[in-house]
Amino acid sequence: MEGTSPVESSKDEYFNLSFRQLDVSDIDDFMVWATDEKVTRFCTWEPYTNKEDGLNFIKNTVLPHPWFRAICIDNRPIGAITVTSNSGNNRCRGELGYVLASKYWGKGIVTRAVKMVADTIFEEWPHLERLEALVDVENVGSQKVLEKAGFQKEGVLRKYFIHKGKCRDRVMFSLLSTDPRI
Amino acid sequence: MDKIDLSRITLRPFKLEDADDFLLFAGDDQVTRYLRWKTLTSKEEALEHIKDVCINHPWRRSICIDDRSIGFVSIFPFSGDDRCRANFGFGVAVKYWGHGIATKAVKMAVPRFFVDFPDVARLEAFVDVDNKASKKVVEKAGFQKEGMLRKYAYHKGKLTDFVVYSFLSSDLPIVEP
Numbered sequence: 001m002e003g004t005s006p007v008e009s010s011k012d013e014y015f016n017l018s019f020r021q022l023d024v025s026d027i028d029d030f031m032v033w034a035t036d037e038k039v040t041r042f043c044t045w046e047p048y049t050n051k052e053d054g055l056n057f058i059k060n061t062v063l064p065h066p067w068f069r070a071i072c073i074d075n076r077p078i079g080a081i082t083v084t085s086n087s088g089n090n091r092c093r094g095e096l097g098y099v100l101a102s103k104y105w106g107k108g109i110v111t112r113a114v115k116m117v118a119d120t121i122f123e124e125w126p127h128l129e130r131l132e133a134l135v136d137v138e139n140v141g142s143q144k145v146l147e148k149a150g151f152q153k154e155g156v157l158r159k160y161f162i163h164k165g166k167c168r169d170r171v172m173f174s175l176l177s178t179d180p181r182i
Numbered sequence: 183m184d185k186i187d188l189s190r191i192t193l194r195p196f197k198l199e200d201a202d203d204f205l206l207f208a209g210d211d212q213v214t215r216y217l218r219w220k221t222l223t224s225k226e227e228a229l230e231h232i233k234d235v236c237i238n239h240p241w242r243r244s245i246c247i248d249d250r251s252i253g254f255v256s257i258f259p260f261s262g263d264d265r266c267r268a269n270f271g272f273g274v275a276v277k278y279w280g281h282g283i284a285t286k287a288v289k290m291a292v293p294r295f296f297v298d299f300p301d302v303a304r305l306e307a308f309v310d311v312d313n314k315a316s317k318k319v320v321e322k323a324g325f326q327k328e329g330m331l332r333k334y335a336y337h338k339g340k341l342t343d344f345v346v347y348s349f350l351s352s353d354l355p356i357v358e359p
Binding site: 044088089090091092093129130132152154155156157158159160161162163167172174176 | 218263266267303304306326328329330331332333336337341346348350
């Protein structure tokens with residue numbers, strides 16, 4: 001599913017932002033953000049150290065993923081945004097995740113990407129009622145993205161999850177299919 | 183209603199001999215209304231449930247009055263990166279509602295569970311937004327309300343909002359009245 005959107009940053013740079021599938025041919029662009037400690041700090045995974053691991057990730061996780069999109073500028077991947085699906089009684093719920101190369105931080109790109117997902121995912125997945133995101137309490141940048149994108153902060157789940165060996169608090173955000181779009 | 187002396191309330195593992203008493207609450211729609219269980223319909227089903235679910239469960243206890251089963255407390259730890267938390271649930275036979283029994287049972291269960299599972303840091307209870315009675319129980323037992331999760335999951339066919347409550351091992355001790 002592709003969508004394009006011009007994004008203006010505070011520095012008056014014009015970005016031609018789009019989504020597309022991430023493929024093995026994108027491996028070099030993938031490695032730019034996947035090897036960066038700053039980027040992976042709040043991810044569940046450690047920075048990648050070799051191309052082969054990166055290629056395996058693309059083949060084994062990205063290609064079969066229910067909803068994985070590369071965030072692109074001028075069709076070059078600079079990050080990724082994902083929605084996971086659930087089944088049974090939990091099928092109404094999907095979890096949002098995203099990652100962006102640090103060079104592009106601070107320009108409103110992820111906020112714009114999240115809004116693009118919010119505009120299309122509920123039509124693509126009619127069974128989806130709730131898009132949620134769980135963010136580390138210290139990840140203020142990500143919390144701001146979700147607030148600006150129109151998500152509601154529902155609460156802090158204390159000692160919710162083990163992240164890189166430590167039990168951490170997570171902030172729960174959600175956007176319902178019935179919520180107003182910003 | 184006669185007042186019940188809460189010192190008669192104990193917790194213990196389930197036994198097959200509890201089947202008739204188990205059916206009294208597990209066979210009652212009013213009790214199972216907010217549980218994920220299907221209401222049981224026979225002693226055979228009660229025996230099966232005790233054998234297959236209760237006895238093998240990581241932490242399920244019968245709430246007893248004079249050692250007769252009148253309800254349950256159920257705590258289920260997750261695994262992997264979620265292993266620091268456990269899901270908390272409970273139910274009591276309707277005949278025994280309104281005496282503070284569930285609150286007492288929850289207060290007894292919480293510290294015992296943390297002794298048995300020292301690696302679990304968090305108990306969480308997801309309470310249906312309409313389940314006022316259970317909200318009162320967990321609040322009186324010292325759980326902290328963290329927020330409301332909107333349209334979080336289906337419960338028996340209905341898209342449901344859940345209030346999430348937690349009790350951390352670091353929240354102990356509970357002050358007994």
